[in-house]
Amino acid sequence: MRRRDFIRTTALVSGAFMVPAFLKPLEAMAMSGLTGYKNLVIIQLSGGNDGLNTIVPYCNDIYFQKRNTIAIKETDVIPLDDMQAFNPNLSALKEIYDQGYMSIINSVGYPNPDRSHFRSMDIWQTASDSNQFLTNGWIGRYLDANCQNIKNPYTAIEVDDTLSLAMKGAKMKAIAVQDPYKLFQTTREPFFKDLVHSQNSEHLNEDNLGYLYKTMIETYSSADYIQNTSKTYKTSAVYPATQFANQLKTVSKFINSGLQTRVYYVSLSGFDTHVGQQGQQGRQLKIYGDAVAAFIKDLKQTNKLDDTLVMTFSEFGRRVEQNASNGTDHGTANNIMLYGGKLKKAGIYNPPPDLSTLDNGDLKYQIDFRDVYATVLDKWLNVDNSLVLNKNFAGLQFI
Amino acid sequence: MKDIKQIKHLFARAGFGMRFEDLRKYKNTSIHKAVKELFENSDNDDPIAVVTQPVDDMMLAKADADTKKKFFQMEREQEKNLNIGWITKMSTTDAILREKMTLFWSNHFSCRDGKAVYIQQLNNIQRANALGNFRTLLIQVSQSPAMLLFLNNQQNHKGHPNENFARELMELFTIGRGNYTEQDVKESARAFTGWGFDKDGTFKMRPFLHDTGVKTFMGKTGNFQGEDIIDIILSKKQTAHFISTKLYKYLVNETPDNTHINAMTDVLFNANYEIKPLLEFVFTADWFYDDKNTGNLIKSPVDFIVGLNRQFYVTYQKPDVLLLFQRALGQELFYPPNVAGWPGGRNWIDSSSLMYRLKIASTVLDQGLIDFTGKTDPEDEAFLATVRNQQHVVNTHVQADPDWDKFFSDIPKDMSKVEIAQFLLEPPLNGTVQNTVNEDNDLKIMVVELVSTPEYQLY
Numbered sequence: 001m002r003r004r005d006f007i008r009t010t011a012l013v014s015g016a017f018m019v020p021a022f023l024k025p026l027e028a029m030a031m032s033g034l035t036g037y038k039n040l041v042i043i044q045l046s047g048g049n050d051g052l053n054t055i056v057p058y059c060n061d062i063y064f065q066k067r068n069t070i071a072i073k074e075t076d077v078i079p080l081d082d083m084q085a086f087n088p089n090l091s092a093l094k095e096i097y098d099q100g101y102m103s104i105i106n107s108v109g110y111p112n113p114d115r116s117h118f119r120s121m122d123i124w125q126t127a128s129d130s131n132q133f134l135t136n137g138w139i140g141r142y143l144d145a146n147c148q149n150i151k152n153p154y155t156a157i158e159v160d161d162t163l164s165l166a167m168k169g170a171k172m173k174a175i176a177v178q179d180p181y182k183l184f185q186t187t188r189e190p191f192f193k194d195l196v197h198s199q200n201s202e203h204l205n206e207d208n209l210g211y212l213y214k215t216m217i218e219t220y221s222s223a224d225y226i227q228n229t230s231k232t233y234k235t236s237a238v239y240p241a242t243q244f245a246n247q248l249k250t251v252s253k254f255i256n257s258g259l260q261t262r263v264y265y266v267s268l269s270g271f272d273t274h275v276g277q278q279g280q281q282g283r284q285l286k287i288y289g290d291a292v293a294a295f296i297k298d299l300k301q302t303n304k305l306d307d308t309l310v311m312t313f314s315e316f317g318r319r320v321e322q323n324a325s326n327g328t329d330h331g332t333a334n335n336i337m338l339y340g341g342k343l344k345k346a347g348i349y350n351p352p353p354d355l356s357t358l359d360n361g362d363l364k365y366q367i368d369f370r371d372v373y374a375t376v377l378d379k380w381l382n383v384d385n386s387l388v389l390n391k392n393f394a395g396l397q398f399i
Numbered sequence: 400m401k402d403i404k405q406i407k408h409l410f411a412r413a414g415f416g417m418r419f420e421d422l423r424k425y426k427n428t429s430i431h432k433a434v435k436e437l438f439e440n441s442d443n444d445d446p447i448a449v450v451t452q453p454v455d456d457m458m459l460a461k462a463d464a465d466t467k468k469k470f471f472q473m474e475r476e477q478e479k480n481l482n483i484g485w486i487t488k489m490s491t492t493d494a495i496l497r498e499k500m501t502l503f504w505s506n507h508f509s510c511r512d513g514k515a516v517y518i519q520q521l522n523n524i525q526r527a528n529a530l531g532n533f534r535t536l537l538i539q540v541s542q543s544p545a546m547l548l549f550l551n552n553q554q555n556h557k558g559h560p561n562e563n564f565a566r567e568l569m570e571l572f573t574i575g576r577g578n579y580t581e582q583d584v585k586e587s588a589r590a591f592t593g594w595g596f597d598k599d600g601t602f603k604m605r606p607f608l609h610d611t612g613v614k615t616f617m618g619k620t621g622n623f624q625g626e627d628i629i630d631i632i633l634s635k636k637q638t639a640h641f642i643s644t645k646l647y648k649y650l651v652n653e654t655p656d657n658t659h660i661n662a663m664t665d666v667l668f669n670a671n672y673e674i675k676p677l678l679e680f681v682f683t684a685d686w687f688y689d690d691k692n693t694g695n696l697i698k699s700p701v702d703f704i705v706g707l708n709r710q711f712y713v714t715y716q717k718p719d720v721l722l723l724f725q726r727a728l729g730q731e732l733f734y735p736p737n738v739a740g741w742p743g744g745r746n747w748i749d750s751s752s753l754m755y756r757l758k759i760a761s762t763v764l765d766q767g768l769i770d771f772t773g774k775t776d777p778e779d780e781a782f783l784a785t786v787r788n789q790q791h792v793v794n795t796h797v798q799a800d801p802d803w804d805k806f807f808s809d810i811p812k813d814m815s816k817v818e819i820a821q822f823l824l825e826p827p828l829n830g831t832v833q834n835t836v837n838e839d840n841d842l843k844i845m846v847v848e849l850v851s852t853p854e855y856q857l858y
Contacts, residue, residue, distance in 0.1 A: 047780030117780060118511065122737050131566070133739035135746060153750055162727065163749045165736065176751040191848055192757065194835065208697050209826055211745055212753065212853035219750040272780030275464045280784050325467060 038380055039255055041248075041264045041310040042139075042166070045288070047272030048117065049314035050281055051334040052353070055104055058085040062355040066321040070277050070328070080104075083352045089285040092293035100346035101296055101305065102339050103398050107353045108372060109333035109365025113316065117272070117330070121315040125166035127370050127389055138373055138388055139263050140169030145387040147172050154222040156263040157254065159247040167265055174263070175222050180250075184227035196220065226259065233257035237298035244268045245291035252298050255308065262381060271314060274327040288312075296339055305341035309380050309399065312337040313369070319361055333365035336372055338398060345398050371395055405688045406433050411825060411858040412650050412696075413437055413682060414495030416706040419809035422822065426811075434682045438675065441497035441530060446523035449484035450477045453516040453600075477515035482725075482732045483718045485522065486701070490708035500529035500674070502701060503649050508540045508572060509740035511733060512549035517600060518733055521545040533642060533672035534633055537572065538626065542594065542602040550738070552594045557610040560588040565628075567738050573632045575641040579617065586614040590623040639668035643677070650681055652692050653744050659686055694825035694857050697747055700728035702858065703756060707850065710823075712802035713763055720797050727755040753856075760850040763799045803843065816845065824854045 053070065057063045058077045077085035078094055084104070086094060096102050112130040114120045126134035127141075136144075139156050146155075156174035158167050167174035177183050186192075196216055204210045204217075233253050239245040244266070251264045270284045292310070299305040317334030333353065353363045374385035374393035386392040406425050410417035414437070417425075425433055462470065489498045504525040510518070521543045528536035540546055541564070547553045550564035565588040569579045593609030596602050604624075614623045617631050632638055643663035644655055651659070662684075663677060670676040681687055698706065704724055707713065715721060725731040729752050735741055810819060820836045821828055823846065828836070832852065839845035849855060 047784060116512075118734075119737055133737050135739075135742035162729065162751055168746070168749060173749040176749070186754070191851065194831075208695055208745070208857060209853060212697075212748060212856055215748055215750060215753050216853060219754065222750065269780055270784050272784045274784070275467045325462065325464060 037258075037260065037262075037307060039262060039264065039304075039308045040376060040380060041251055041266070041308060043288075043292070043310065043312040044164075044265070044267040045271050045284075045312060045314040046117075046121070046267055046269035047314070048120075048316045048318055048330055049271040049284075049334065050273060050277065050328050051314075051317040052320065053277065053281060053328075054087050054090070054285060055080070055106070055335050055337075055352075056085045056087060057083060057352050057355065059083055060352075060355055062320075066355070068322070069326050070322050072278075081348060084348060087282070087285050089282045090289035092289045096293055096296050096339065097347070100343065101300070101341060102337065103343045103346050103349050105336045105338065105349045105367060105372065105396070105398065106351065107333045107363060107366035108313075108336045108369050109316075109363070110368055110370070111365075113332040113362070113365070115316065115330040115332070117315060122165065124313060124315050124369060125164060127373055136169050137164065137166035139167050139265070140165075140173060141388045142169075142263070142377065142381060142383060143172035143174065144169035145383050152222060152225070152260075153218050154226055154259065154261055156265070157226070157251075157259075157261050158265040159250050160265070160267065164265060164267070167263075174265070175219065177223075177226060177250075180223070180226045180230055183223045186223075192216075226254070229259050230254055230257040235298065237294060237301060239294045239298075240287070240290045242287050242291060244287050245294060248291050248295040249298075252295060252302075255299065255304050256302050273318070274323065274329060275325045277322075277327040292339065300341070308340055309342070309376065310339035311372070311376065317363060320355055320358060320363065321361055331362045332359070333363040336369070340399070343398060349396070349398055367396070368393065372398075375399060402428070402430055402433075404693075405430055407822070408688055408693045408825075409433060409437070409682060410495075412687075413678075414499055415489065415702060415709050416858065417822075418710055419806065419811070419822070423809060423811065430688075431683060434679060437496045437682070438530070438679075441494040443492075443494045444497060444527050444529075446526060447481070447484050447488060447519055449480045450515045450519045453514050474515065478518075478733065479719070479722060481515050481519050481522075483721055485732055486705065486708075486721050486725075487718070489701070489705045490713070496678070497526060497529050500678075501526040502699075503646070504529055504536065504540075505732075506735065506740040507645065508546065509735040509738050510545050510549045511735055512545060517543065517545040517548070520600060522733075528674075530675050530678065531673070533667070533674055534629065536674075537629060537633075540572075541568065541625070541629070542596075544596040544600045544602075547594060547596055547602075552591055553596070555588060555592050555594065556608045557589075557592045560585070560592055560610070562588040564588070564591055564594075568629075569632065571739055573629075573641060574635060574638045578635070578637050583616055586616045587623075587628045589614050590616070590628045591625040594625055633672060636664065636668050639672065640664040643667055646677070646681070648743075651687060652695065656686075659684070694827070696858055697744055698856055698858050699741070699743060699747060700725055700730035700752075700756075701732060703728065703856065704759075706858070707760055707763060710806070710850075711764060712805050714800045714802075716798040716800070717796075720799070724755075724759055727759070728752050748856075753853075756856055757851050757853070760855070761847050762797045764801050764847050764850070766797065766799070806846075807842070816842070820845070820849055823849050824852070825858045826854045829854075 052063065053072055056072045056077050058074050058079065059082060064071045072087055076088045078088060078091055079085040080097060093102065110123065110130060114123060114130050123130055125137045127138040128134045143150055143155060150172065153173060153175035156167055158164055158174055158176045159178060160176050161178050163174060163176040204214055230253050233256050235249055235253055239249045247266045251266065254261060268284065268288055271281065273281045296305065299308050313336050314334055316331055318328035318331040323329050350366065357364060370389050371393045374389060375395040375398060377383050377385040377388055378395055379399050385395065403422065403426055406428065407417045409430065410421060492498055505522060508525065510521055521540065524539045524543055528539060550567055551561045552564040555561040555564065562584050566584050570576055589610040593605045595605050611622060613620060616623060616628055619631055621627065643660050647655060647660050647663060663680065666680045667677045686692065704721065722731065729747060730741055816836050817833065820832065832854065835848060836845060
């Protein structure tokens with residue numbers, strides 16, 4: 001029956017394996033020093049979110065001139081100060097903002113910006129220069145830099161089916177978990193259990209076969225740890241019924257159940273608004289704002305907000321001038337939105353983008369995104385940023 | 400049958416794995432004859448002709464939302480068909496060496512821009528020259544609309560040089576970092592000014608955009624054109640070394656062996672960059688068959704999928720699932736991560752991609768479901784933004800038909816179960832796998848289990 005089970009198993013899910021006890025030292029080491037465990041939650045808005053219609057420069061004439069059909073009306077915006085305002089679809093975040101749990105950094109980018117989605121995403125995920133090709137991501141390199149202490153893939157979790165480049169290091173990789181229960185279930189796969197159960201250390205050589213078995217065993221260990229640590233926690237907070245909100249709910253469950261995970265990664269796509277931007281971006285921003293507001297309130301309720309920093313980025317902003325199809329094309333600098341209970345400078349961090357001095361119709365960046373990363377690495381994840389970013393960045397003062 | 404282990408290795412590296420059908424044909428063949436036949440079988444360089452009509456984007460800037468949506472849909476459809484067209488070709492062709500090398504060149508000359516019709520054209524250039532001359536290949540690739548667009552040579556004009564192409568030409572396509580200066584990049588970019596293509600996708604040197612001034616490049620001075628720059632780069636033996644190193648890592652071992660690579664460099668350089676003599680040299684070298692060079696490379700997702708398709712003669716009722724597999728495993732053809740291509744090796748393997756690999760084989764061979772949402776490729780965002788419901792189907796029936804009858808009928812009658820297992824897996828069978836084999840009474844179950852092991856990921 002057992003073997004037949006295997007080939008008749010029809011569902012293909014992310015999953016893991018059984019391993020014998022002597023290969024399971026990882027869980028035993030966990031569960032200490034849980035208090036004060038700081039989490040970073042990275043939210044990626046894919047497609048190039050239009051920052052100018054997200055955090056609206058509602059008192060700037062140039063904005064209205066360049067976007068005569070898609071500018072957010074002054075009467076619709078939710079003012080944050082006398083220069084910038086929320087898109088109305090972010091209304092749920094206003095309360096969070098007013099409580100001092102949100103910070104907005106304007107004009108973040110990098111020199112010689114690339115307007116191709118995949119290249120620019122690559123640059124943001126690997127933290128490379130724009131003419132440099134790195135094969136591992138910045139969170140992956142953070143894992144590498146700590147690999148003396150960090151041995152578990154679940155130190156960084158992407159709530160998704162596949163793992164982003166940002167999460168892959170040269171030595172260490174994070175783990176992708178869409179659904180911890182499904183992941184755990186496949187550890188009951190009899191054939192894989194057989195296969196791994198009778199492995200011995202001869203397989204854990206430094207060669208590629210050893211690497212494959214090592215990955216299997218780590219996947220097993222992590223699946224077991226994640227499921228068993230998080231299964232009893234019940235989220236009481238109410239989240240919107242969207243997939244994105246569900247992913248943040250999963251992150252909350254992980255954080256609140258005390259998973260020893262330092263970095264979480266979640267993505268929301270649909271921001272490449274070349275056509276009919278207002279409707280499309282509005283829907284996506286509402287999904288984003290409602291979910292993040294629920295998430296922040298949840299963490300506040302469970303006293304985890306002080307230990308959590310949320311960072312939202314997109315691979316680029318969009319051109320200042322709209323196009324002929326009531327949309328916007330690929331641009332450059334953009335804003336980064338941060339949330340947390342321990343923000344040093346809540347509110348708007350730096351001056352709004354300068355719409356009068358453009359570079360070929362695009363915003364000029366004022367802050368290198370790697371200075372944002374450096375701040376997070378140095379002050380939140382406690383690792384020297386030059387170990388991860390390959391050179392030292394001065395960093396900022398938002399935490 | 401003494402050479403069969405070697406011929407199996409040859410088929411693994413020069414193709415997409417050996418089938419029992421091939422075993423019957425080659426069991427009494429020498430390595431030299433097998434290599435000769437590999438080349439003969441690859442004489443055929445039929446192009447892919449899936450995309451016939453370019454999507455007309457001339458009016459796109461002014462188009463209304465509906466027209467744009469249709470445009471994005473058509474474009475996606477073409478890209479999808481091209482992808483499936485190539486996977487299918489690799490899975491069914493007899494010209495396996497040519498396709499394997501086309502796969503190599505498509506990653507060496509990584510490109511993901513332009514219309515599907517241009518990408519198809521570039522792929523066909525890489526196929527036609529896969530075993531030919533590297534200089535010809537390089538020039539045709541550099542002058543293809545896809546690459547002219549991707550590396551901005553189309554915008555490289557006299558007085559406003561765009562250095563993107565010149566830089567990648569040296570860094571990634573020919574000689575490698577550390578062998579040229581920033582000044583070389585600037586000067587050579589001037590030599591490529593004016594390169595472009597017309598509306599039919601034909602290369603055009605546009606003299607009015609070309610900088611006819613004197614350039615100094617790698618110590619030589621003259622009124623250089625783009626081709627002159629390429630010839631100067633090729634006159635450096637380091638270029639042959641760079642290409643040989645990359646090929647060695649692709650075909651032999653991820654850890655470079657300088658003695659072997661230097662020997663390859665000599666062959667390539669002395670043959671004026673003819674690729675065939677270099678490959679013949681590698682495939683007939685004793686060291687190619689050393690134990691340390693067998694069963695030690697991690698299959699790329701495409702090698703994995705194509706190998707499975709070929710070994711079991713799989714046909715797909717819904718070939719779209721092939722795209723799903725590629726995404727789940729991290730390699731979607733024509734969508735490389737950047738101009739440097741897929742880094743390969745252990746970069747292919749993380750918890751989720753390994754899990755998908757171990758499960759995909761059984762879903763293909765046993766009518767499974769694939770439960771995979773996955774991330775959208777960044778390039779699909781524009782399309783996605785036009786579609787309100789972005790939820791993909793979560794459970795997809797794989798609906799694949801392996802030809803088990805053919806598979807079983809080709810297995811030589813005198814082969815034991817252990818021999819069959821050793822034929823399907825490149826690394827030596829360890830104790831566990833041996834036990835599994837011994838316990839299985841049903842050959843089909845045994846085979847499905849074997850292709851669901853970590854060992855099957857190696858070749």
